[in-house]
Amino acid sequence: METNITMHFTIEELYASKTANDKGINNKPSVREMVNLVYLAAYVLEPLRKAMGKPIIISSGFRCERLNKAVGGVSNSQHMKGQAADIDIQGDMAFGKKIFEYIRNHLPFDQLIWEHSKSGTYWVHVSFVYPDFGKNRKKVINDLLKK
Ligand SMILES: [Zn+2]
Numbered sequence: 001m002e003t004n005i006t007m008h009f010t011i012e013e014l015y016a017s018k019t020a021n022d023k024g025i026n027n028k029p030s031v032r033e034m035v036n037l038v039y040l041a042a043y044v045l046e047p048l049r050k051a052m053g054k055p056i057i058i059s060s061g062f063r064c065e066r067l068n069k070a071v072g073g074v075s076n077s078q079h080m081k082g083q084a085a086d087i088d089i090q091g092d093m094a095f096g097k098k099i100f101e102y103i104r105n106h107l108p109f110d111q112l113i114w115e116h117s118k119s120g121t122y123w124v125h126v127s128f129v130y131p132d133f134g135k136n137r138k139k140v141i142n143d144l145l146k147k
Contacts, residue, residue: 005038006046014041014061014085019070029062029082036082037062039130044107045085051102052095059088059123083110084127091122099124104140114142 002010014037020027029037040061049056063071063079078084089096096114103112103126113125129136 006041008049008055009041009045009058011037013058014082017060017063017067020064020067023067023070025064025066025070027062027064027067029064033062033082036130036133040083040085040128043130044103044109044126044128047107048099048102051106052099056099057088057090058085060086078110078127083129084125086115087124087126089122089124093122096122096124108136109138110136111139111141113140 002012005011005014011034015027015029017025017027019025045056045058060071060079061084062082063073063077065080068075068077068080073079079086087096087099089099100112100114103109103124108128110127110129111125112127114122115125116122
């Protein structure tokens with residue numbers, strides 16, 4: 001059974017991973033990591049979902065250390081704390097850009113990154129730190145507007 005943590009997001013979709021399933025990695029977050037995922041959903045993902053008026057697909061949320069290594073994540077990745085999510089823009093660059101600009105202009109965030117793989121798949125990485133737990137640096141990397 002799935003558990004909704006906001007109107008449109010379940011906790012399960014924020015740690016689901018095909019790579020973890022394929023490799024037999026138990027990618028279950030701790031309570032603290034789940035708390036971070038709930039804040040990320042409540043402060044960033046759900047307001048974004050409401051503003052866009054259509055589903056926001058998360059390709060990667062929480063990653064345990066093993067999974068983070070398996071997918072080639074950086075060693076200090078905020079995904080490992082449950083503070084980051086990758087938004088799959090499904091090849092729709094205009095939608096991706098809209099998401100990126102909305103987060104930048106209207107939502108709290110720690111890091112906002114326009115990312116792409118070598119094969120040309122684009123996604124939006126966003127992280128958020130609940131203010132009691134640390135600072136949000138509002139760091140924008142690979143700024144779309146500057147290209
Ligand atoms: Zn990411």
